[in-house]
Amino acid sequence: MPQKVTLIATAAMGLEAIVAQEVKNLGYKDVEVENGRVTFEADVSAIPRANLWLRTADRIKLQVGKFKAYSFDELFEKTKALPWETYIPEDGEFPVIGKSVKSKLYSVPDCQSIVKKAIVERLKQRHGIASWLKEDGAFYRVEIALHKDTALLTIDTSGSGLHKRGYRTGQGEAPLKETLAAALVQLTNWTPDKPFVDPFCGSGTIAIEAALIGQNIAPGFNREFASEEWDWIPQKVWDNAFQEAEDHAKYDQPLDITGYDIDHRMIEISKANAMEAGLGDLIQWKQMQVKDLRPKQENGYLVSNPPYGERIGEREEVEAMYRDLGSIMRDHPSWSVYVLTSHSNFEKIYGRQASKKRKLFNGYIQTDYYQFFGKRPK
Structure with missing residues (x-):
């Protein structure tokens, strides 16, 4: 299990400062605010805690790596050099999604395909597998986001967006998130x-x-998260996070x-x-x-x-x-x-x-x- 992780709480435009304040209220200190995201370093227990408690963030993503990439070769080699086996087991299912803004590598399907190949190569090497990966285990959605030739590689810990609290049985024509x-x-x-x-x-x-x-x-008390299935996050960490949420609720507040x-x-x-x-x-x-x-x-x-x-x-x-x-x-x-x-x-x-x-x-x-x-x- 990694000791420290870098997490990104994504946010709708205009809400970044509110998300950052919520992250700080959870006790995390090194908080960096950029357009559309709030990045912070924490231990692994922050994954369940951030997913459960952040009211205004869209998703919690785990940052695996960040680097400059001007060519497909560079994207492949630098992606392959990252420690994917720390997070994705040999049976992990890991689709790759992508986006590219103001970057030399503008073809999103090509970037996705190269990142997928690089991760497959890395996992086969590290898990000692000669044939193909089964991908019939827990779900790890990888994203390659290129912005001004900087590649950011993340795994989504949330699953459904955090706005899906689990209580909406019906809605009107233009529901507010x-x-x-x-x-x-x-x-x-x-x-x-x-x-x-x-x-x-x-x-x-x-x-x-x-x-x-x-x-x-x-x-997030009423829903499930993709990272609950990840075997490198001990069940006790999730149990503690849910217990903390239960202990802090004020059900008798009129x-x-x-x-x-x-x-x-x-x-x-x-x-x-x-x-x-x-x-x-x-x-x-x-x-x-x-x-x-x-x-x-x-x-x-x-x-x-x-x-x-x-x-x-x-x-x-x-x-x-x-x-x-x-x-x-x-x-x-x-x-x-x-x-x-x-x-x-x-x-x-x-x-x-x-x-x-x-x-x-x-x-x-x-x-x-x-x-x-x-x-x-x-």
């Missing part, structure tokens, strides 16, 4: 003792992620979280998703249109990803909802309001300039996260 929903909550300074509302809840993702954060439940939606079908989906997440009746769900929203308490948080009005014919309806939301929340100055939308005139329609805004990508849509801070009691 769970990782982005968690980021929206973490970009507020909401604490679990404060009311939390999403008036456009869709399939309930923001409210569910808020409840998981509120009770400190590890987002929460006041409500999700509203105009569509009764979305409310039913939200209820089913919350049940699947193990949150039972912790979140209130109610069919309601935004103009009927009437917050009862003070100092609450409204966090939402409303419709953007991107389709022809929807824009006026969406703008009316923004206007209604703005006029309602004007009567509740102690509330903090956080809205993600691609609508460039949102502030004007809402009727107030945001205290702060942050560029984020919802899938491929460029959006702004408008943050209106509530007035704090003196």
